[in-house]
Amino acid sequence: MANAASGMAVHDDCKLRFLELKAKRTHRFIVYKIEEQQKQVIVEKLGEPNQGYEDFASSLPADECRYAVYDFEYMTEGNxxxxxxxxxxxxxxxxxxRSKMIYASSKDRFRRELDGIQIELQATDPSEMDLDVFKSRAN
Incomplete structure (x- = not known):
């Protein structure tokens, strides 16, 4: 079903891979890309469970928009x-x-498709989503 705001559909694979990450922990992260010609959001990259934050950060292109989901593991103060x-x-x-506008107008609907998101981050440069940001937001 296309998104009324931007006309973007969400490929079934997007939800399926997210459920695998959430329930089975088969992925550390997922990078999603809007395929403008097909007018749909697709899975661009899956991170292996043993991959860490550096692998995730390096999988986001420096000059293109993306959506991503990251399973952040940490220790509480009580270990x-x-x-x-x-x-x-x-x-x-x-x-x-144009790309920024398409991603911005499709974000809310796409995010709603992924049931189980706990924290949302908006980032325009790597410093806005470094490890310290994840740590401070997770608690």
Missing amino acids: VPKSRIFFIAWSPDTARV
Whole structure:
């Protein structure tokens, strides 16, 4: 079903891979891309469970918008392992204006398709989503 605001559909694979991340922990992260010709959101890259934050950060293009989901694991002050699922709207300043507009207008509907997101981040440069940001938002 297309998104009324931007006309973007969400490929079934997007939800399927997210459910795998959420329920089975088969992925550390997922990078989503809007395929403008097909007018739909697709899965661009899946992160292996053993991959970390650096792998995730390097999988986002420096000058193109993306959506991403990251399963952030951390230890609480009482040494209890926890995890939070982050949704990241990556929209670098160097991206094309049209691309930024399409991603911005499709974000809310796409995010609603992924049931189980705990924390949302908007980032226009890597410093807005570095590890410290994840740590401070997770608690």
